[in-house]
Amino acid sequence: MADIVVLGAGLSGLACAGALVRAGRDVVVLEKARGVGGRCATRRIEGQAVDHGLGFLHGTDPEFLAAIDGVRALRVPGWPRVVSGQGTPCHPAAFDPATRRLAFADGVNVLAKHLAQGLDVRLKTKVTAIELAEGAVTVTADNGERHTAPTLVLALPVEQSAALLDGIEALAPARALLGTVRTHPCWTVIARYDGPDDALDAEIVYPAGGALQLVAHDSSKRPHPRVRTLVLQARPSWSARHLADPPEHVVAALVAEASEQLGPWAAAPVLTVAHRWRYARMDRGAGLAAPYLVALPGGARIGIAGEAFDPVGGAEAAFRSGRRLARRIAGGGTDE
Ligand SMILES: Cc1cc2nc3c(=O)[nH]c(=O)nc-3n(C[C@H](O)[C@H](O)[C@H](O)COP(=O)(O)OP(=O)(O)OC[C@H]3O[C@@H](n4cnc5c(N)ncnc54)[C@H](O)[C@@H]3O)c2cc1C
Known part of the structure; x- marks a missing residue:
């Protein structure tokens, strides 16, 4: 059992997973596509x-720019x-x-590949269901994989996160929050x-x-x-x-x-x-102020990150929200 399961290997999921691994956590990233990056996408x-x-x-964010500076590729x-x-x-x-x-x-996708280095990313693994149990969350993927962890991170477009939370009563407030952005x-x-x-x-x-x-x-x-x-x-x-x-x-x-x-x-x-x-x-300026992290009755935690969870918008917002969420998870709730 991993400490944290992250859904989505876009910039937010990768930034979150990387920071958690550096903080000593055992992290698995599940990604439905054949490669990492999500919307940070390059074809040949x-x-x-x-x-x-x-x-x-x-x-302008120093941490985002430092991550970009760490990529070994022609700029x-x-x-x-x-x-x-x-x-x-x-x-x-x-x-x-x-x-x-x-x-x-x-291509811009070199940034995603750089962030994915050293992470346990399972590609072609589309999560279709989330179940809550005492102190843990279990996700099931379309290829039959099941992963259980005390903390689950959703790092997807808000509509896709909302669809996965559908029907889980304890997460109705999270769904309502996701419904405010598009x-x-x-x-x-x-x-x-x-x-x-x-x-x-x-x-x-x-x-x-x-x-x-x-x-x-x-x-x-x-x-x-x-x-x-x-x-x-x-x-x-x-x-x-x-x-x-x-x-x-x-x-x-x-x-x-x-x-x-x-x-x-x-x-x-x-x-x-x-x-x-x-x-x-x-929409420009329509993002939420910060990533979402909730502790459920029983002790399991659900975090939600992605471009919608930082007001600057776009790729920088995705990255920043992932990093901030990782700090809150690793630090037991503190933000910065
Ligand atoms: C055409 C276009 C132009 C853009 N232009 C700009 C720009 O100029 N400037 C800028 O800053 N931003 C721009 N963006 C936005 C920027 O790309 C995104 O804000 C950022 O990449 C989002 O990262 P993310 O991690 O939040 O989400 P995503 O990149 O969407 O990552 C989510 C990942 O989750 C995966 N996933 C989804 N559902 C599941 C599931 N059920 N199970 C497992 N995995 C799943 C997806 O395959 C994806 O890899 C643009 C985007 C597009 C599409």
């Missing part, structure tokens, strides 16, 4: 990395340096002078083009209206030789309206808008891949 298309979730890292400091368009960035604070921004030449969807299209990567100076374009929230010139983060690649992210409201659309309709709509923004060349990608993030981002 013909060997070239593409960030199809979070596009770059930004923050693209300051990315995006050349930004155009009249639209509002998803995280305007990313462009404050005091904020550090960067990308990794191999994660919006995001349709994302990767578009690759023939020809040299010199048709676009901007590294990110934020259009003022329409379906597109942003166009990321993803290949501008990659070392030469590279194939010109864009990542098109749709606005939350557009993504919600088109959530059930076939991917080819989404590709056609977003590529047509990208071409209006960038020029006729952008209308003819040689390869496209659509990805629907059902839970992508929260």
Whole structure:
């Protein structure tokens, strides 16, 4: 039996698990996907990395920046340096002078892999049920694995945490809290083009209206030789309206808008891949103040972390909430 079972190997779950292991705890991380990182996601298309979730890292928190500095991989400091368009960035604070921004030449997912080093992460393990017993919590996964521990951490998008807590009466207050925040969807299209990567100076374009929230010139983060690649992210409201659309309709709509923004060349990608993030981002400033930790009658503890549990939002919030929760678990309740 582990001391703590953590659900989710995104930045929040990994930050939490890593800090607990360093505090001497025995931790198991269960992750439904084939790899770690969650929304801090990078694909490889013909060997070239593409960030199809979070596009770059930004923050001011010393611990978050120290974790980024610990990654042994080629950096693209300051990315995006050349930004155009009249639209509002998803995280305007990313462009404050005091904020550090960067990308990794191999994709943002190298941060997640770095945080996962030395952790016991069980991939392809989707937790489907949680049961409370005297002093312990047992989780059951779709591959038949069962894990029992005195402390359970949920480090998932709030909607997925809420679904797992459904029907557990002792956790009704936690569910109610989760119901106060919402994660919006995001349709994302990767578009690759023939020809040299010199048709676009901007590294990110934020259009003022329409379906597109942003166009990321993803290949501008990659070392030469590279194939010109864009990542098109749709606005939350557009993504919600088109959530059930076939991917080819989404590709056609977003590529047509990208071409209006960038020029006729952008209308003819040689390869496209659509990805629907059902839970992508929260409203700016809508996060809760801190991670949640409750001791249940009988002694078991449930902690909840994730980007929703820190007001700065995004990847930095996910990381910070995981670290803060780990400190509270390890310290028996104290926060900092
Ligand atoms: C398109 C897009 C653009 C973004 N842009 C930015 C940006 O510019 N700046 C920024 O700061 N942030 C941005 N974000 C948000 C940022 O990526 C997230 O805030 C952060 O990565 C969330 O980390 P997390 O650990 O809270 O959750 P996640 O990364 O969602 O991690 C949760 C993990 O739990 C796993 N999981 C889910 N259910 C189960 C289950 N039942 N059992 C086991 N495992 C499960 C998932 O597979 C996942 O790996 C963006 C996200 C997207 C999708």
